Amino acid sequence: MRPKQRQLKIIDMLRRTGRVNVDELTTEFNASAETIRRDLSVLAHSGKIQKVHGGALLPSNQQGEGPFQQRMAENIAAKRIIAEKASKLISAGDTLLIDTGSTTLIFAEEIAAIKDLTVITNSAEIAKIIATVENNSTVFLLGGKYNSDNRQTLGAMLIAQLEQFHVQHTVLTVGSLNAQVGAADFNAEEAIVARAMLQRAKNSILLVDSSKFNSAGSFVVGKLEKFDQLVCDMEPDHVLKMALKEAKVALI
Amino acid sequence: MRPKQRQLKIIDMLRRTGRVNVDELTTEFNASAETIRRDLSVLAHSGKIQKVHGGALLPSNQQGEGPFQQRMAENIAAKRIIAEKASKLISAGDTLLIDTGSTTLIFAEEIAAIKDLTVITNSAEIAKIIATVENNSTVFLLGGKYNSDNRQTLGAMLIAQLEQFHVQHTVLTVGSLNAQVGAADFNAEEAIVARAMLQRAKNSILLVDSSKFNSAGSFVVGKLEKFDQLVCDMEPDHVLKMALKEAKVALI
DNA sequence: ATAAAAACTGTTTAAACGGTCAATAGTTTT
DNA sequence: AAAACTATTGACCGTTTAAACAGTTTTTAT
Structure with a gap:
């Protein structure tokens, strides 16, 4: 699986649940925690998500009741x-x-x-x-x-x-x-x-x-x-x- | 549950009810009182809430997001x-x-x-x-x-x-x-x-x-x-x- | 005034982070 | 087709963060 694909999936998961954890994602993608963190960093840097200790949340502007x-x-x-x-x-x-x-x-x-x-x-x-x-x-x-x-x-x-x-x-x-x-x-x-x-x-x-x-x-x-x-x-x-x-x- | 997420939920609860208590929140989040207090301290420090004995209130001059x-x-x-x-x-x-x-x-x-x-x-x-x-x-x-x-x-x-x-x-x-x-x-x-x-x-x-x-x-x-x-x-x-x-x- | 509840402080433990580096996979060039 | 190159990955490890515990102080209520 390519990084882009993973990152898209992570965003979709976030939209559904409101939060994602690093260890959830490692089992989901069969990847190491470092890889996941790297993905999260990329997404956070472009403002798509908000990184927190242990995982990530939706950015505060679209936090709350997503679709x-x-x-x-x-x-x-x-x-x-x-x-x-x-x-x-x-x-x-x-x-x-x-x-x-x-x-x-x-x-x-x-x-x-x-x-x-x-x-x-x-x-x-x-x-x-x-x-x-x-x-x-x-x-x-x-x-x-x-x-x-x-x-x-x-x-x-x-x-x-x-x-x-x-x-x-x-x-x-x-x-x-x-x-x-x-x-x-x-x-x-x-x-x-x-x-x-x-x-x-x-x-x-x-x-x-x-x-x-x-x-x-x-x-x-x-x-x-x-x-x-x-x-x-x-x-x-x-x-x-x-x-x-x-x-x-x-x-x- | 991550601190950021808890804090967002606390603000949400505050907006709905106008007041939150520490012990309410401990049962709500299954966390210790210290953890809740820490969250409240963070939020109070950034001016989002106003701490009082036993819990927190909305600050008197609320600088809201939307009208x-x-x-x-x-x-x-x-x-x-x-x-x-x-x-x-x-x-x-x-x-x-x-x-x-x-x-x-x-x-x-x-x-x-x-x-x-x-x-x-x-x-x-x-x-x-x-x-x-x-x-x-x-x-x-x-x-x-x-x-x-x-x-x-x-x-x-x-x-x-x-x-x-x-x-x-x-x-x-x-x-x-x-x-x-x-x-x-x-x-x-x-x-x-x-x-x-x-x-x-x-x-x-x-x-x-x-x-x-x-x-x-x-x-x-x-x-x-x-x-x-x-x-x-x-x-x-x-x-x-x-x-x-x-x-x-x-x-x- | 005094007891009970709540808040603060410092400490401890476990988990998570971030940076570097070598190995691997995928892509382009020769 | 082979080689060179780039991107991606996973492991290591010192550092940081989170959360609970314990002891002390402050506030509130009786």
Whole structure:
């Protein structure tokens, strides 16, 4: 394992747990304590972390409640790759609809630096991420029944509000993607919201990591034709790839 | 657990409660009293806290980080008293409208334990507090333009949503209160939202600490007659007291 | 005034740090 | 393909830090 990789992983662990210990990391990476300390020194020097005796913490400016979903999220590396690719599709001044999800959360971090955005979302966490950065962006938080698990709002009120918007991009994540049914979720209410968002945008971007391929959620968000761009971390299999081509979905 | 981390948590606890005790902290962190005292000494030396016998307090002139945190720190003790008194007015099963403010935030913490509430608010922070506790409560988060300073939503969209509700209690805080103009805010948009909330409830509760008496905000929320109950930490002066009696506002 | 609780001080032990250096792995040059 | 070079790693070891223990002093409350 290369130092860069380790250091990225260390940051991800930190974001999840809030602290890391040197000896934890030595067993995690099968490396000596000195190597770990060297990594921590590098990260500390560039301000990414804060070194303390025995390990490291998040720097004090982002200490406290980090993106909570990220803590429980799997596959962070893959999701970050996806989010980074997707962020290239967005330019300064764009208007976006973003739904709730661990991948869209990381996506929000990636685009937070882009200027003059207008972001409309039902995720309190995403709203916070975008609005906290000084970049002249505007955030609309959609109202509705509040769900503490994901810090998102849902329900009929939200659908009504969506009708007041028409935007350039809708950015969605879903629980499953396959050639026959298209994109589908495992939660009915989230699927309804996603479907509504899909209708309010000129361009629709779907973010999925490879673990979602060919599983089958029960609540359909939309067929493949409904989407314009699919961003993922790995090549889908042949069947799905052909189906995407058929549906004129750009693969990124 | 590392010293830095403990110290950060101690400050966090202080900001929430206004005071910490050494023995509380020893059980909290499973550390000896000396260790805690050392932490307190470090924090006191850097001016973050103020040591007293048995524990520590927030320093009298708190140099806060953000405007939000700063206002939270002012008068915490008074605000907690107010919030506790006000929480007695709420029963299980009630439906409430709550606006954004540092006092209502503490109020939300106090009522979080009450069961079967329905809470409607424009504060993402209050929504989180109520929804995180397991108490069978429902939270509606009102949508609108998101303001990162206070983690609240504002704007025309929000007013429209409010019309869909009619509740038992509206709980408000304002920036100023005096006999002539009544309750007023220093921010136009917040005042508009407060005024709209006031119209959607049978009973209206106003929370103000004594520092707000007889100052004058520019944006009127409502005359004294509009309110049913006023909760504060100290007796108002005679003029205001008579005016309240005249306006049939119960003083708590 | 006196007892109890809490704070301070110095000491001890174990763990963690940081610097140097030689060995190894990966990369580039010849 | 071999050689030279660079980056990375792990071990050694004196130094620093953290935390508990014990004894003493101060503060608080009765």
